[in-house]
Amino acid sequence: MPQVSLTVNGKRETVEVEGRTLLVELLREKLGLTGTHVGCDTSQCGACVVLVDGQSAKSCTMLALQADGASITTVEGLAAADGTLHPMQAMFREHHALQCGFCTPGMVMSAIDLVQSHPEGLTEAQIRHGLEGNLCRCTGYHNIVKAIAAAQKLMHHQQQAQAAE
Ligand code: FES
Ligand code: FES
Known part of the structure; x- marks a missing residue:
């Protein structure tokens, strides 16, 4: 069987896969990272969104072999080693941006890429537009948008502080 070598949440992994194995299957079934969900076929x-080399990607649409050499971040890799939540996770919690939570990992990963790729800042309309690939059956999106707007302030503040160091 072919092998894929990739970095997942900072850890180097080499995994045997079949040619048709999807990235989401590699993450969930081979590596036990079940925080990445599958909500449709x-x-x-968007429940399956992860970061591939820093950019959001639907892991149900990528073959595992296509991720060879890539650096993947899943929702399990966001919090700091001491358990401190990523600002996006913290703001989702503070603004009650989830109900059943099924969409949340994909929503959070998409939102992180959205904010990181707009250092100039996003309006509410741009946030809503940016979430078009992520479906939520529960929340009506209002609190999700509020959480992302709050998180972008924290993330940009952090980036500026890091740049000044
Ligand atoms: S499971 Fe990937 S888009 Fe629905
Ligand atoms: S919180 Fe239930 S699907 Fe989004």
Whole structure:
């Protein structure tokens, strides 16, 4: 069987896969990272979004072999070693941006990429537009948008502080 070598949440992994194995299957079934969800078989829901080399990607649409050499971040890799939540996770919690939580890992990963790729800041309309690939059956999106708006302030503040160091 072919092998894939990739870095997942900072850890180097080499995994045997079949040619048709999807990245989400590698993460959930081979590495036990079940925080990444599968909510559809039509590439529409966004529950499976992870960061691939820093950019959000639907892991149900990528073959594991395509991730060879890549650096993957899943929701399990966001919190600091001491358990401190990533600002996006913290703001989702503070603003009650989840109900059942099924969409949340994919939503959080998409939102992180959205904020990181807009250092100039996002309006509420841009946040809503940026979430079009992520479906939530529960919340009506209002609190999700509020959480992302709050998190972007924290993330940009952190980036500026790091740049000044
Ligand atoms: S599982 Fe729905 S888009 Fe990937
Ligand atoms: S919180 Fe239930 S699907 Fe989004």
